[in-house]
Amino acid sequence: MKYRTLGTDPAHRREVSVLALGAMLFGSVTDEKTSFAVLDRYAEAGGNFIDTSDNYAFWVDGSQGGQSEELLGRWRRSRGVGDEIVIATKLGARPLAPGTGYIDNAEGLSAKAIREAAERSRERLGVERTDLLYAHIEDRTVPLRETVEGFAGLVAEGTVGLLGVSNHAIWKVERARALAAAAGLPGYEVLQYQHSHLRPRFDVPGDLFPDGSLGHAxxxxxxxxxxxxxxTLVAYSPLLAGAYVREDKPLPPDYDHPGTPRRLAVLREVAREAGATVNQVVLAWQIGGALPIVPLAGASSVAQLEENLAAVDLELTPDQRVRLDAAH
Structure with a gap:
């Protein structure tokens, strides 16, 4: 396994594996036995960066979520896992009531919501401190300063290490970081957005972000x-939920443009040259690029995880990287 550093403060920065494991469907769609097997193999391979959220996976059974965090807590206790494993979670997008959604009924990012949600996540995960805590989605009903101070307060009391932000407009991220810096408070250091080799259109609203593609990097x-x-960018959905390789998984509508076939052709060409899968080339392209990107990939089986892990040691040539970057 290879590692990179998250954060700048020596008191909170962590060395994490260059491939993060997404636990979104653990404990719901992916059963406990399979989830534990994937987690065990990931840890055995040197992986130490696991991602979840307090609302995963509310849409599966009409609940408020929490199944993923609860499963990770059971796995930690059963395996005696300590702080050698970095667990990141998110808050702000948990539905306030079962059967509702986060778009019109989210817990939000008020100081009260942040404190209460963070405490519940720690209980489900069975940890005293959350290694990395994200603001999951924007909350336009709360002053940004209140959100910044709410997160910083958790760091000050020692219940959170690093702070991150996901699915926010970049100007809002910068404003939040500026507010934190001006007040001498810890700010966001990790960004989580969707990023892959294929480039999306940004004029096609999606189901998750009906007012625009705030989720895309x-x-x-x-x-x-x-x-x-x-x-650091933690890139979720790097493999587009299997759409690179599965005929039953069409590309999302925002990838329907003339540039997509050309980038796909180069991906497949490089995969043939490298003796690798297309998915492995996508992950290796992110891991070894000039920008600090950590791909966040889920796995519903140990076999899927093994394929992803092999990407860590896949070395693309400079020429292959140039061609992958230039295709459009």
């Missing part, structure tokens, strides 16, 4: 990473 966000080298 577009040119603005990637430019922000170049300007702020202390930040």
């Amino acid at each position: 577009g040119p603005e966000l990637l430019g922000y990473l170049r300007a702020e080298p202390a930040l």
